[in-house]
Amino acid sequence: MNAPVTPAAFETGHFEDSRFTVPGIRCAGCIAKIERELGKHSAIDSVRVNFSAKRVAIRHLPELDDDNLIAALAGLGFEAQRLDDNPVAEDVSEARLLQRSLAVAGFGMMNVMLLSVSVWSGAEGSTRDLFHWLSAIIALPVIAYSGRPFFASAWMALRNRRTNMDVPISIGVLLATGLSLYETVAGGGHSYFESAVMLLFFLLAGRTLDAAMRSRTRAGIGALLSRMGRSAQVIGPDGRLQSIAAEDLRPGMVMLVAAGEALAADGIIEQGSTSIDNAMLTGESRPEARVIGDEVHAGATNLTAPVRVRITAAASDTVLAEIARLMDEAGQSRSRYVRIADRASRLYAPAVHSLALLAFIGWMIAGAGVHQSLVIAIAVLIITCPCAMGLAVPAAQVVTTGALLKHGMLIKDGSALERFAEVDLAVFDKTGTLTMGAPAPDLSSLDDDARRVALALSSASCHPLSTGLAVALRDAGVVSAELSDIAERSGEGVFASWRGIDVALERPDTAQSEIAVQLRIGTTRTVVNFTDPVRTDAGQTMAVLDATGIESRILSGDASDAVARVARELGVHARAGASPQDKLETLEHLHRQGRRPLMVGDGINDGPALAAAHASIAPGSASDISQQAADAVFTGSNLMPVAVTVRGARACAKVVRQNFGFAIVYNVLAVPLALAGLVTPLIAAIAMSASSIIVVANSLRLRSLVR
Amino acid sequence: MSGLLVLIPVALGLGLLGLATFFWAMRKGQFDDLDGAAHRILIDDEDSER
Numbered sequence: 070m071n072a073p074v075t076p077a078a079f080e081t082g083h084f085e086d087s088r089f090t091v092p093g094i095r096c097a098g099c100i101a102k103i104e105r106e107l108g109k110h111s112a113i114d115s116v117r118v119n120f121s122a123k124r125v126a127i128r129h130l131p132e133l134d135d136d137n138l139i140a141a142l143a144g145l146g147f148e149a150q151r152l153d154d155n156p157v158a159e160d161v162s163e164a165r166l167l168q169r170s171l172a173v174a175g176f177g178m179m180n181v182m183l184l185s186v187s188v189w190s191g192a193e194g195s196t197r198d199l200f201h202w203l204s205a206i207i208a209l210p211v212i213a214y215s216g217r218p219f220f221a222s223a224w225m226a227l228r229n230r231r232t233n234m235d236v237p238i239s240i241g242v243l244l245a246t247g248l249s250l251y252e253t254v255a256g257g258g259h260s261y262f263e264s265a266v267m268l269l270f271f272l273l274a275g276r277t278l279d280a281a282m283r284s285r286t287r288a289g290i291g292a293l294l295s296r297m298g299r300s301a302q303v304i305g306p307d308g309r310l311q312s313i314a315a316e317d318l319r320p321g322m323v324m325l326v327a328a329g330e331a332l333a334a335d336g337i338i339e340q341g342s343t344s345i346d347n348a349m350l351t352g353e354s355r356p357e358a359r360v361i362g363d364e365v366h367a368g369a370t371n372l373t374a375p376v377r378v379r380i381t382a383a384a385s386d387t388v389l390a391e392i393a394r395l396m397d398e399a400g401q402s403r404s405r406y407v408r409i410a411d412r413a414s415r416l417y418a419p420a421v422h423s424l425a426l427l428a429f430i431g432w433m434i435a436g437a438g439v440h441q442s443l444v445i446a447i448a449v450l451i452i453t454c455p456c457a458m459g460l461a462v463p464a465a466q467v468v469t470t471g472a473l474l475k476h477g478m479l480i481k482d483g484s485a486l487e488r489f490a491e492v493d494l495a496v497f498d499k500t501g502t503l504t505m506g507a508p509a510p511d512l513s514s515l516d517d518d519a520r521r522v523a524l525a526l527s528s529a530s531c532h533p534l535s536t537g538l539a540v541a542l543r544d545a546g547v548v549s550a551e552l553s554d555i556a557e558r559s560g561e562g563v564f565a566s567w568r569g570i571d572v573a574l575e576r577p578d579t580a581q582s583e584i585a586v587q588l589r590i591g592t593t594r595t596v597v598n599f600t601d602p603v604r605t606d607a608g609q610t611m612a613v614l615d616a617t618g619i620e621s622r623i624l625s626g627d628a629s630d631a632v633a634r635v636a637r638e639l640g641v642h643a644r645a646g647a648s649p650q651d652k653l654e655t656l657e658h659l660h661r662q663g664r665r666p667l668m669v670g671d672g673i674n675d676g677p678a679l680a681a682a683h684a685s686i687a688p689g690s691a692s693d694i695s696q697q698a699a700d701a702v703f704t705g706s707n708l709m710p711v712a713v714t715v716r717g718a719r720a721c722a723k724v725v726r727q728n729f730g731f732a733i734v735y736n737v738l739a740v741p742l743a744l745a746g747l748v749t750p751l752i753a754a755i756a757m758s759a760s761s762i763i764v765v766a767n768s769l770r771l772r773s774l775v776r
Numbered sequence: 777m778s779g780l781l782v783l784i785p786v787a788l789g790l791g792l793l794g795l796a797t798f799f800w801a802m803r804k805g806q807f808d809d810l811d812g813a814a815h816r817i818l819i820d821d822e823d824s825e826r
Contacts, residue, residue, distance in 0.1 A: 100812065120809050121808070172795055172799070183787060196780075203784065
């Protein structure tokens with residue numbers, strides 16, 4: 070199944086490895102096409118597609134660089150991006166460590182349990198001692214290896230004078246191990262090695278699931294990130310074009326921005342005139358005209374004609390970078406959020422530890438002796454060790470994120486899911502969030518012939534309006550007309566001749582309030598208006614949110630009449646013309662009022678608001694910066710995943726509370742037994758596995774609850 | 777009881793073997809692309825004509 074290897078590559082033997090993200094890999098055909106076609110290239114040694122991660126690893130001769138390989142992939146019809154050296158390396162190594170620890174704990178648990186069952190079934194005397202020694206020999210290295218994630222985290226927390234769930238876990242495991250070792254050496258009757266190892270196994274299972282969930286969604290989001298304005302074509306003093314990365318651009322350089330390209334720096338137009346799409350920065354969906362001397366900003370897209378721009382501000386001085394700074398500051402409040410498991414452990418750990426201490430003191434007073442009292446105190450710790458509690462949160466969250474993933478919603482982590490459950494107000498951006506963000510034409514004014522001509526003309530141009538028109542016409546099943554003498558004149562339109570008649574797709578003669586093109590056939594002129602339609606299920610989504618008790622609002626940077634129309638259509642309160650700072654202030658004001666707003670937005674101008682909101686969601690078409698700021702990203706053309714996520718997060722929170730309830734009920738039943746000194750290792754093992762199974766089974770119900 | 781002297785090392789040995797195999801599989805990247813193999817089976821092997 071490996072890709073073909075060319076003889077040429079064998080001879081030299083010096084290769085480089087490059088990895089690319091290719092979101093377009095969807096089926097077996099894509100795998101075959103990429104591996105087979107790229108493999109034929111003489112400078113490529115091997116190609117391997119990773120379908121789960123949507124990645125392609127290419128082993129090639131150094132003479133090929135990334136741009137060649139991206140071009141080769143583009144030639145096969147796949148958009149590819151260079152994968153930075155290893156952005157998710159940390160996640161992967163963490164997940165690997167957990168998997169290995171889990172495997173070791175599983176091995177240890179099985180073998181120690183085998184020996185323990187024999188002891189419980191009545192092994193006596195020297196056989197029992199032998200089995201205890203064997204258990205110790207297996208359990209000690211296993212605990213030392215598998216316990217590392219917990220010990221390290223508990224040690225970090227204690228050093229910072231805080232406590233988390235790992236502190237009671239670590240203390241419980243270490244004391245149980247210490248006591249069992251003492252019992253083994255002294256030839257006593259009870260050892261708790263199997264409880265200690267089993268506890269680690271169950272908890273590691275929860276952690277591993279949690280890590281797997283995060284790396285899966287991160288890979289999905291990484292595959293969505295687009296490349297915008299990361300480099301620019303700079304005209305050198307000798308007139309040659311040179312590609313320079315965005316961070317190396319300097320004021321005074323002149324860059325050539327082609328039509329359809331995103332600007333990488335702020336500047337002033339020196340030559341040419343064009344219209345630009347500023348939607349990412351301002352939320353304004355209508356293209357704005359720019360002529361010589363006008364200012365343009367990084368993040369905007371040049372639409373119609375190539376222009377020369379003299380850079381006035383680059384890298385960290387751009388308007389874009391200013392927004393990024395605002396976002397950094399706005400994100401501070403969210404990092405103060407304390408996760409529910411850590412909140413529970415703040416109450417739980419001191420309660421359990423003082424209970425164990427009281428048991429020790431109580432039995433000492435009752436005259437049980439140091440050894441007996443210590444055994445009982447440790448039994449209390451083992452029985453209360455938050456096995457079910459450690460699983461309560463990750464089990465529910467993993468099931469919920471898995472179910473939401475099927476709805477096209479990628480949740481970044483468990484903390485986000487907890488915050489989604491708490492929102493009480495939804496704030497939507499308009500362009501690109503409530504609407505699709507891509508203008509769609511109104512075809513009703515065109516008859517059949519006009520449609521065929523329009524398709525032929527629009528296919529000949531790569532102007533965004535033409536592309537939109539062509540897509541809509543093809544979707545309507547129109548067949549292209551035969552044209553001759555097709556010519557595109559920049560800034561004017563596409564011109565051709567059809568059955569001897571002059572036809573054109575051009576700018577409307579009269580000033581239009583809406584975005585429009587004019588189709589001219591002979592002397593007949595028809596104007597095709599473009600609208601940016603509201604997502605079909607936007608109203609329904611808001612109705613569902615409303616039923617959940619969440620009020621919806623619109624907060625847009627777009628002009629007020631466009632926003633008012635959408636707000637009327639959806640029947641919600643709206644605010645228009647908001648700058649990124651205004652949006653941020655609105656969100657902060659809501660926070661001060663004690664509200665917990667959910668922000669849904671896509672543009673760079675929404676970035677600070679997304680970071681400041683209690684929880685935030687961005688569509689897959691959003692700018693990189695917004696996708697990174699948001700807690701979740703949804704794909705597809707429906708808005709419904711937003712409502713499903715909030716409902717799912719609430720169902721998840723409910724199940725988490727139930728799980729905690731189970732854990733508490735279990736403790737209420739088991740702790741008196743432990744305090745009375747009646748808990749044997751057998752009872753501890755049964756109680757621990759039973760409570761874990763109940764919690765996991767309860768969490769699995771979420772599969773059907775999240776809809 | 778003398779059977780234990782054989783059986784316990786056997787049980788441990790098998791367990792360790794399983795563990796070693798899992799570690800080996802992980803290092804070899806067997807779990808890197810869990811969905812890919814299901815699709816690769818559908819690829820027609822053009823080279824098989826040779």
